[in-house]
Amino acid sequence: MSAFEWIPSLFAADPLCFGDALKRVSAxxxxxxxxxxxxxxxxxxxxxxxxxxxxxxxAPRLLIEVHLMVTNPENFIHPCIQAGxxxxxVHVEVPSAAETCKTLQASGIQWGLVINPETPLECLPKxxxxxxxxxxxxxxxxxxxxxxFIEATYQRVAAIHQAYPQLTLTVDGGINPExxxxxxxxxxxxxxxxxxxxKQ
Numbered sequence: 687m688s689a690f691e692w693i694p695s696l697f698a699a700d701p702l703c704f705g706d707a708l709k710r711v712s713a714x715x716x717x718x719x720x721x722x723x724x725x726x727x728x729x730x731x732x733x734x735x736x737x738x739x740x741x742x743x744x745a746p747r748l749l750i751e752v753h754l755m756v757t758n759p760e761n762f763i764h765p766c767i768q769a770g771x772x773x774x775x776v777h778v779e780v781p782s783a784a785e786t787c788k789t790l791q792a793s794g795i796q797w798g799l800v801i802n803p804e805t806p807l808e809c810l811p812k813x814x815x816x817x818x819x820x821x822x823x824x825x826x827x828x829x830x831x832x833x834x835f836i837e838a839t840y841q842r843v844a845a846i847h848q849a850y851p852q853l854t855l856t857v858d859g860g861i862n863p864e865x866x867x868x869x870x871x872x873x874x875x876x877x878x879x880x881x882x883x884x885k886q
Contacts, residue, residue, distance in 0.1 A: 692715060692883060693715065693717045693879070694718055695721060695831075695879060698831045700884075704740070711745075716749060719858070722756060727780065729829055730829040735762065738752060749772050750773070752766050753775045755829065758782065760782050763789050763790060767795060772795055773798070775856075776790070776797070779805055799815060799822070802828060803836050807846065821855055822878075823855065826858070833860050836859075854875045861878070861882060862882055866879075
């Protein structure tokens with residue numbers, strides 16, 4: 687499993703100061719999390735591949751992790767990779783998840799599956815998890831910053847880690863240092879945090 691890492695979520699930065707925010711976090715973190723939302727899969731709109739390209743230009747040392755909160759992720763894969771994405775997460779809840787994962791696997795970049803808080807863990811496809819090696823567990827309902835951590839996430843993380851101890855687990859949403867410490871003890875390698883990282 688990877689060493690523990692905080693990953694700032696760009697969506698929480700001041701939208702009028704993205705450049706300055708990126709330069710600031712690139713001094714303290716190794717990766718950046720870019721949420722792409724389509725206003726359909728989640729009730730909000732955020733970034734596209736142009737933002738991925740901008741991040742690559744402004745903070746080239748950061749590993750760019752893209753979280754596709756979209757109904758048709760297959761439309762975003764190649765543009766994001768061409769823009770500089772190095773790790774892409776796709777939701778198990780979208781109908782095209784399996785086909786999109788095949789595309790990601792063929793691309794050669796890092797990739798993984800995302801599961802929402804209300805989705806049964808049984809919906810995680812075993813074969814795809816083992817092929818990807820990465821799973822992102824949402825600890826808030828996706829789409830908006832500033833939500834509180836859902837306590838049931840601890841049990842979900844423990845169950846996934848027990849079933850798939852080889853996976854690199856990431857948890858996203860409502861995380862502070864106290865929560866992160868508990869998650870790390872349960873086997874979590876990465877915590878995505880917006881408010882915490884950008885307000886430090």
